[in-house]
Amino acid sequence: MIAANENLRLAVPRGRILEELLPLMAEAGIEPEPAFYDKQERKLEFASNIPNLSILRVRSFDIATFVAFGVAQIGIAGRDVLMEFDFPEVYAPLDLGIGACRMVVAQSRELHEKDNPRRWSHVRVATKYPEITRRHFAARGVQAECVKLNGAMEIAPSLGLCRRIVDLVSTGSTLEANGLEEVEEIAKITSRLVVNRAAMKTRPEEIHGWIDRFEEARDAA
């Protein structure tokens, strides 16, 4: 047996979700070192008040990958990222309820008025989520040709890159501002506490302990 103080890494996303996550981490008793809060700080791994727990601050899109490969044993990842990568090695045992939004198909308003989605056989879609998009359309018998973009999907239709997009919306104001109309919802998205499968199997008590702490923190919020 390896000692219980073996290092444990928690991967957390930079940006928007982090703001919502910090209170939960505090409630769960995790206090990152001061440098963690410094947006200019270049380092990616931070110590915490818990001796064997370090925190990785990475792009939200990379968290599932870090956890799948066991580099981080636990992490906080959006359901969108989990659906896109679909790693069998990642368990998502706890819905933290933060970062709530929806993943939708949208198209330009003019198109929307005369279009009947039943008739689609092939669509070209700009998206950050080519896998989810392909799967979603394939399930309803439509072939999706995806144009992979990493941001600014909303502007693609008006520029003539494609006529439809698949993206996350929270209030819908970005769609509105870009002359887009929602066609259908693919999934409701929230952030999940995710766990590496091998870590869950080989360090069960420790990992379950953290799941319980985050669950209590979520319920207290």
Add this chain to the structure above:
Amino acid sequence: MTDLENKALLPAGLRDILPPEAAFEAGIREMLAGTYASHGYDRVKPPLVEFEEGLTSGAGEAVSADTFRLMDPVSQRMMGVRADMTTQVARIAATRLGDLSRPLRLSYTGEVLRIRGTQLRPERQFAQVGAELIGTASAAADIEIIAIAVESLRAIGVPGLSVDLTIPPLVPALMDSMDLSEEDYHALRDAVDRKDVGAVRESGQNLADELSRLMAGTGKADHALDVLSGLALPSAPAGELDRLKAVVEGLGQRIPALDITVDPVENRGFEYHTGIGFTFFARGERGEIGAGGRYVILPNGNEDENGEGEPATGFTLFIDTILRVIPEADLPPRVFVPVGSDDDAVAALRNDGWVTVAALEDANDANDAAVEARRQGCSHIWKAGKPALIE
């Protein structure tokens, strides 16, 4: 030169294994197989390629999509390159060795080829070593097969070994009692596979509670068994929970210091298993060391149309993952032998475990000989009737 012209480039997922790793790998495979042989598991060696139906029927269906196929120009039938060896051993047991008395113990080692690697194992060709215990459905067989795998893994020095037990038919049996569309069925199965308690609570209908508590029951064996015995599982396959308990107890007695975990809902990779399944992990290693479980060998269609099939259990170990976790062995000492040395004395040295590298040309002087010895990777040189360390 385009990269297509570079002879060093191999197709994705294929690689050369070089010295000293190749010898190390071969040694590990033989040590593992040696443990099984010492427990009475006789070695079989099926062919690399056989007719498609043989490879992809029964439990082979699980790897059907990953099987390379080629047309046999001679028989004009489709052949497959094996993607897993268990199906082949099961075929041998059901046919050519069908008349041997049971229980039948067989072991094997060989390479398999798959169309796609996985995220964690991008290799498309890798080595398997395994053993199968055929013709008995007893708990003693479940215990023996796990115990010899553990013994063999410990013998080669796998650190932090643990075994995770599961009941593959449990979740499907529970879900069969639900009224689900095919799409919802798969969505719920996915959620259970991901231990996504939130999604299971949403779509688990009358079983939401049962399934969530089963998921919470994963962990150390005693904790898991406590949770499981506290659950009323009216729709659970009869006897499976008792069997699990018996296996945990039996293993605990046979190998007191073994870390055993239980995950009653683990189902991925166990689609064709019919009873207790298990996975081996090493602490700190992201991939599985090996896996196995109980299955049924279907009778050969031509001989017995109404046969029920034969109970069997077995495991497969993944050599590439094992090599990542075990400490590298010390290489045997290597001695450089100048021309004209005493052949018998040098042969005796080899018997003592030394590697001897013979000079093919006379050296000009002692210094030249030492330089050549170094170039041949030798730590010693044969001098005055014994190996001397090179300064």
